[in-house]
Amino acid sequence: MILAGIEPPAEFVHWWFASGFLVLGLLLFAEALVGSEVWGRRPWRRYLWPGFAFTMGVFMWPVSTFFTNSTIHMVAHSMWAQVLMFAGGAELGVARGKLHSQYWRLTSALGLAASGVALLVHEQNHWLFSRAAFLHHALGWTVLVAAAFPLAQALRPRSFTAAMGFASTFFAIAVLLYCDRDVAPIFGHLSFYAGILHR
Amino acid sequence: MSADVAHELRRKVERERVVARTRSARARILLALGPATSIGGLAWAVVQPWRLTLLHPFGQGFYWLLAEPPLYVVLVGILFRLLIVPGIVADLEEQR
Numbered sequence: 550m551i552l553a554g555i556e557p558p559a560e561f562v563h564w565w566f567a568s569g570f571l572v573l574g575l576l577l578f579a580e581a582l583v584g585s586e587v588w589g590r591r592p593w594r595r596y597l598w599p600g601f602a603f604t605m606g607v608f609m610w611p612v613s614t615f616f617t618n619s620t621i622h623m624v625a626h627s628m629w630a631q632v633l634m635f636a637g638g639a640e641l642g643v644a645r646g647k648l649h650s651q652y653w654r655l656t657s658a659l660g661l662a663a664s665g666v667a668l669l670v671h672e673q674n675h676w677l678f679s680r681a682a683f684l685h686h687a688l689g690w691t692v693l694v695a696a697a698f699p700l701a702q703a704l705r706p707r708s709f710t711a712a713m714g715f716a717s718t719f720f721a722i723a724v725l726l727y728c729d730r731d732v733a734p735i736f737g738h739l740s741f742y743a744g745i746l747h748r
Numbered sequence: 749m750s751a752d753v754a755h756e757l758r759r760k761v762e763r764e765r766v767v768a769r770t771r772s773a774r775a776r777i778l779l780a781l782g783p784a785t786s787i788g789g790l791a792w793a794v795v796q797p798w799r800l801t802l803l804h805p806f807g808q809g810f811y812w813l814l815a816e817p818p819l820y821v822v823l824v825g826i827l828f829r830l831l832i833v834p835g836i837v838a839d840l841e842e843q844r
Contacts, residue, residue: 564815564817575824579832579836582774583774
């Protein structure tokens, strides 16, 4: 009861994570633009985005514990925590030189695909039920389709298009998460069952 | 024979010029990325000023004052430009 009183609304947490994805997008975009040789000239830079993704995964655990109001929500958020930590950890291993295969990029593809499926499965309502429902569907399909980019990177590590696509995915996730509101209409539609519109 | 060498040299110089131009363009894009992000945040703040509760702070709760998403975007752009970009551009220029 006390916790419910002090915890921020879910939409705020979505905006904080949106900022995290925006940072990830900028880092990946910069790396794609200059190439991995220039990017890796300063060793700390190689750890930046994998470390950031891993940290976001760690912060996703309290979200799955305190901000979920159903089992399926908790499972979905826990899955995102796991895939963020798994993909971030694998990329950290590659950056450190402990892991060598280019196919470790498949962990990011797996992460995006699993995240997309989790988003689509755990949204029980139709697209125009509310803005949150719409964004779950939009995010799910975006992330699921975007899994093709890291998959392409695993097969062709120097592909500029795949690297830019991967970076752009995080910009798209950030924009969609920034659009989230707890209860708000989408294109003028808001179901009677969605709850009371608050801002 | 010497004409071939001259042509080859000219082609090489031309190629190097193209590469240099491309790299400069990359540096320019990189330098513009942070400010462009911040401008995006500012544009959002102008379009939806009610998202900035700092502009009308009275009666707002702690989290409503903490959550200023357009300012987050501006801040991310500024930090990226100041902390990340200078080193990358320096390495890019060094490679030239």
